[in-house]
Amino acid sequence: MSLEYAILGFLSYGPSTGYDLKRVFDSTVRHFWPADQSQIYRTLNRLGTQGYVGHELVEQEEKPDRKIYHLTEAGREEFLRWLATPHAPDEVREGSLIQVFFAARLPNEEIIRLAELQAEQTRERLQTLEALKPLLEEHAAQIGTRRDVFFWELTLEHGLAMTRAGLKWIESVIRRLKTPGNLPEAD
Amino acid sequence: MSLEYAILGFLSYGPSTGYDLKRVFDSTVRHFWPADQSQIYRTLNRLGTQGYVGHELVEQEEKPDRKIYHLTEAGREEFLRWLATPHAPDEVREGSLIQVFFAARLPNEEIIRLAELQAEQTRERLQTLEALKPLLEEHAAQIGTRRDVFFWELTLEHGLAMTRAGLKWIESVIRRLKTPGNLPEAD
DNA sequence: GCCCTATATAGGACACGTCCTATATAAGAC
C-alpha cells in the first residue's frame, strides 16, 4: 500500500520513469521504505490499470523504450485523500530482538560478542543516515521546495533519533553484561 | 525465518501446542515480532518435515485433537547454531514517515492534526508496552529462569526506549510546526 | 436470543516484497 502512495507522491512533483523513481527512492525514502526495482515497475503497472497514472512512450534505440509516467487527475486526488487520512502505525518487526530474548541460552562471552556486533551495525547505520543528508539536499534542490525540504529532513531526523536511541540501548546492555553480578547465571 | 527460530526457542523451554504458542507469543514477543495463528501452525508443520520438531497426538472429544510439539535433538542444535550466529539487521519500514515526507502538500493545520494523532498513537503504544510487563513476568515465573527474565526485560526496555524516542521526535515536530516562521509556506 | 470468547487445528486466497534472470550496448575500472 505505502509504496503505491510513495510513487504517486513522487510523481506529484512531475513525470518520471520507473528507472528514475528507483534512484530517487534510494536517495530519499530508502531508509524508512526500501523499494525493489522489480516492485516499482509492477506497482506502476497496477497504478496504470487503476487509472491513477498514465505514461508516454519515448522510443530509444539499443535500449528499452522509456515510459514516462505522470499523475492523472484521479491519481492526484487519491494521493491527497490518502495524505490527509490518519493511518494505523506499522507493526514493529525486529528480528534481532528474538536473539536477545533467548540469549540466556548462550555463554556470557558469546552474548557480549553478539551485542558488540550489533552496536557496530548500529553505528554503521548512523553513518549511512548521515551520508544520506547530502543526497537528500541534492534531490531537494532539483525537485522540492523549501517547504518540502523541511519535511524531508524531519524523516531523516527521525531515523537518526531512533538509531541513536537504539545505540544507547545496546551500549547500556553491553555495560550491564560486563558488570559482574548483574547477569544471573544459568541454573 | 525469524518466526521459525522463535518457535524453536519457546519449544526449548518444553513441549507445547500451537494454540499455547500463540498465546505465549502474544504476551512476550508480540511487540517486536507479531505472529499470526495461521502462520504458527504452518510453520510448526514445516519444522516437522524438516525434522526440527516432533509431536504427540492427544485425542479430545468435541474439540480437534491436540498436537503437543517438542524439539528434536536436531532442532535444539539448529536453534543454538542460529542463536550464536550474527545476523544482518532487519530493514526499517515505517509507512507513517511517507506521510511526513510528503506533508508539505497539506495545509499547516491539517499537518498538526495528523502529527497530534501520531503522538497519541505513540502514547498508546507506550501504555501497551507497560501493560506487557506483568504478562511477561507471569510467563517468566512459569517457564523462564531468572537469567531468561533478564533478557526478556531487555527486549521490553528496547521497545520502551524506541517508543519514547519516537514520542520525543513527534512532540518536537509538533512544537516546531506550531512555532510561527519555522515552517516555510507553500510557493 | 444473539454475539463473543475460549478451546484447537487447518487450509484457501491473496498481498507484498525479494531474488534472479533476460534484453542491449557502451564506457570505464583493474
Next chain:
DNA sequence: GTCTTATATAGGACGTGTCCTATATAGGGC
C-alpha cells in the same frame, strides 16, 4: 580482457505474512 556500472523495462518463482473461513461445543455478556 573481463568485470562492473549505467541505461531501461519486465516477468517467473518464491518467501513471508494476513485474512477469512471451517469444524465443534460451552459459557458469559448485553
